Amino acid sequence: MRAEHASLEIGKQAVPNKPPPRGVSGGGDDSCQWANDRECDDPDIGTGACRMGTDVSDCRAMRAGDDDSCRWARDGECDDPNFGTGACVQGTDRTDCGQVSWLRNLNDSCATSFNNVCEEPGRGSGCAARTDRSDCRGRQRPMTINDHFFGRDDRVRVNAQELPWRYMGQYTNGAGERCTATLIARDVIVTAAHCINTDEGIRADGTFQPEAGGPAARTTDYFLNPRFNYERFNTTDEIDGLDWSLLRIDQPLGERWGFAGTRIITAQGTAAARAFDLYQAGYSWDTGDRLSANIACHIVQVQGPDNTFAHECDTTRGDSGSAFLVRNGNAWDVIGVDSNFRNNPGGPFIYIAVSAASFQPYVADFVARRIGTPVGQQTGIKPKRDR
Numbered sequence: 001m002r003a004e005h006a007s008l009e010i011g012k013q014a015v016p017n018k019p020p021p022r023g024v025s026g027g028g029d030d031s032c033q034w035a036n037d038r039e040c041d042d043p044d045i046g047t048g049a050c051r052m053g054t055d056v057s058d059c060r061a062m063r064a065g066d067d068d069s070c071r072w073a074r075d076g077e078c079d080d081p082n083f084g085t086g087a088c089v090q091g092t093d094r095t096d097c098g099q100v101s102w103l104r105n106l107n108d109s110c111a112t113s114f115n116n117v118c119e120e121p122g123r124g125s126g127c128a129a130r131t132d133r134s135d136c137r138g139r140q141r142p143m144t145i146n147d148h149f150f151g152r153d154d155r156v157r158v159n160a161q162e163l164p165w166r167y168m169g170q171y172t173n174g175a176g177e178r179c180t181a182t183l184i185a186r187d188v189i190v191t192a193a194h195c196i197n198t199d200e201g202i203r204a205d206g207t208f209q210p211e212a213g214g215p216a217a218r219t220t221d222y223f224l225n226p227r228f229n230y231e232r233f234n235t236t237d238e239i240d241g242l243d244w245s246l247l248r249i250d251q252p253l254g255e256r257w258g259f260a261g262t263r264i265i266t267a268q269g270t271a272a273a274r275a276f277d278l279y280q281a282g283y284s285w286d287t288g289d290r291l292s293a294n295i296a297c298h299i300v301q302v303q304g305p306d307n308t309f310a311h312e313c314d315t316t317r318g319d320s321g322s323a324f325l326v327r328n329g330n331a332w333d334v335i336g337v338d339s340n341f342r343n344n345p346g347g348p349f350i351y352i353a354v355s356a357a358s359f360q361p362y363v364a365d366f367v368a369r370r371i372g373t374p375v376g377q378q379t380g381i382k383p384k385r386d387r
Helices: 003-007 056-063 094-103 133-137 230-235 253-257 270-274 360-367
Strands: 168-172 178-185 188-191 207-210 217-223 245-249 278-282 292-297 299-302 308-311 323-328 331-342 350-355
Touching: 168 188, 178 253, 178 323, 178 331, 178 360, 188 331, 188 360, 207 253, 217 360, 245 360, 270 299, 278 331
Parallel strands: none
Antiparallel strands: 168 178, 168 207, 178 188, 188 245, 207 217, 217 245, 278 292, 278 323, 299 308, 308 350, 323 331, 331 350
16 A cells, blocks of 8 residues: 555545535635545535535646646556545546546435436436436446445445344544444444544544434543554554444443344354355445445455455445444344455455454453543554655
8 A cells, every 4th residue: 555545544434524515606716625635526516515616726627627637647546536545636637537537426325326216307306416326327336446346336225223224323533524333232332443543643522323313422431452553554554453443422322222242253264254144334425424235245355363354345435433244143243343445456445344353352341341441531642644
């Protein structure tokens, strides 16, 4: 993984809170709060998070028809935001991204996406323009992009009142970044370690909003492996197996919605682990504020002593921290949490998750309050990262 790309959070799948599309008005500057983030946010050709003409620098190349002005252009890897690495300003990596540029600013955020019926204006009704991508334009995805989905997007919508989906919710840290988390006790959730770490240090002072409904809960305590280092995680693959965190919340939501157990299925190696059907759901960046799920996807490779595994489930940014579950009779067990992507020269990105083998030994002690750090207290050295 290139250090320059890593500093731009290639593999980090947390999602910043951008607002929905805003109205169009005049202007021509970079006054939008989302300006200079490499993604065009003007409403006519971009995300719509900015007023018209207030994200000039990020939209300039797209308005001119795209070019190869990025330093990473023509390196064989698409570096546009979202479906690429994000190292380039949108529209400045034309040669590498040409095959996938049609995906730009299309998503599946409509509430009825993934139902095999196109409901965008002009072809149906019920969805806003550009929000029913898979149903209107197909599920095939080029293997050359970050969100390659192994050639096909197989995600579905699920009923949040049913098991195991009602265990899940959206976790928002103190810096406003969003991930997915899952109840594993009456007042404990599991997510990724990078979901509570920011450039300013640990921001576990967040909220957990259950997908099934009801009020959000606030986090009160957290626990990480003491060896997790945010800078090292973002710049190497060496500690991916430490990318998990346990969080205590101030309401016993597990009493209302239930919670999953934890289980280790990677100890017997790849062949045994592949036999399990995995169930996963998260708040993907391209599907709005609703869960999108993978049904009966599988582990591809147990990575070895670092307690990670590669999988074939269609995850992307926002899915970080989401649980992989397996059936256990009438119950469900978390067997891992989603972490990051790994570069794979000459091939598609490898999707990496942390096995429960890495965090299960700490769950009982955290639930019993024998370990943990109160929110607001930081441990270790504040991470510093090059920009």
